[in-house]
Amino acid sequence: MDPREQLSEAGQRFVAAGLVVGSGGNLSARVGDACWVTAAGTRLDELTAAAYSLVRIADGAVLDGAPMPSTEVALHLATYRVRPDVQAVVHLHPQTSVLLDALDEPIRLLTTDHAAYVRSVRSVPFHPPGTSALADAAAAACADGTNCLVLRQHGCSVLGPDIALAATRALNLEEAARATYAALLLGRTPPVLAWDSCSRGSAPGGGYPGGGAPRSRGAGGF
Numbered sequence: 001m002d003p004r005e006q007l008s009e010a011g012q013r014f015v016a017a018g019l020v021v022g023s024g025g026n027l028s029a030r031v032g033d034a035c036w037v038t039a040a041g042t043r044l045d046e047l048t049a050a051a052y053s054l055v056r057i058a059d060g061a062v063l064d065g066a067p068m069p070s071t072e073v074a075l076h077l078a079t080y081r082v083r084p085d086v087q088a089v090v091h092l093h094p095q096t097s098v099l100l101d102a103l104d105e106p107i108r109l110l111t112t113d114h115a116a117y118v119r120s121v122r123s124v125p126f127h128p129p130g131t132s133a134l135a136d137a138a139a140a141a142c143a144d145g146t147n148c149l150v151l152r153q154h155g156c157s158v159l160g161p162d163i164a165l166a167a168t169r170a171l172n173l174e175e176a177a178r179a180t181y182a183a184l185l186l187g188r189t190p191p192v193l194a195w196d197s198c199s200r201g202s203a204p205g206g207g208y209p210g211g212g213a214p215r216s217r218g219a220g221g222f
């Protein structure tokens with residue numbers, strides 16, 4: 001499938017799940033030494049093949065498609081440069097993840113889905129949207145293999161080896177944040193589940209990345 005079609009499908013799921021409002025957020029998928037990234041001003045639930053720019057990762061040159069890529073294109077390019085394993089980047093504005101991070105409240109990974117897909121979350125200090133400072137800070141934060149970043153008072157940047165897994169991670173990140181939020185409202189601190197503690201006993205082929213047979217479409221969860 002054309003990665004643009006996959007990104008467009010994911011965009012509809014993100015909007016339906018409330019992970020972005022209006023024209024916020026942007027998506028990309030690597031294609032060789034370039035990436036398709038959503039164009040400036042697009043809405044994630046109304047993406048067509050014409051709503052993408054093909055941008056060279058090395059220098060940001062627009063090679064094809066819409067002439068104006070997303071204002072956050074630098075974030076995508078910087079991430080691809082430091083993470084050769086990453087094939088898809090989703091930048092969204094998930095409200096509960098952003099709220100907890102702004103309050104210095106860690107997002108707890110409560111369920112096996114959270115632990116398996118999210119693994120760990122890192123906070124990126126605030127920088128204005130669309131700046132190279134934000135792109136550089138996010139690239140530094142994910143260089144060690146972390147796939148789920150919360151950009152302070154802005155949104156998330158979630159990475160994956162394919163579009164499906166990046167999308168499932170992003171959905172699980174916000175779900176974990178919502179569960180954390182609910183627990184805090186109850187005056188409780190939710191227990192945290194580390195992936196190491198539940199992967200050993202999981203059924204073969206359980207569908208989680210890194211545990212059981214490789215499978216990129218969300219097996220449990222979403």
Ligand SMILES: [Zn+2]
Pocket residue numbers: 024025072091092093129154155
């Ligand atoms: Zn944003």
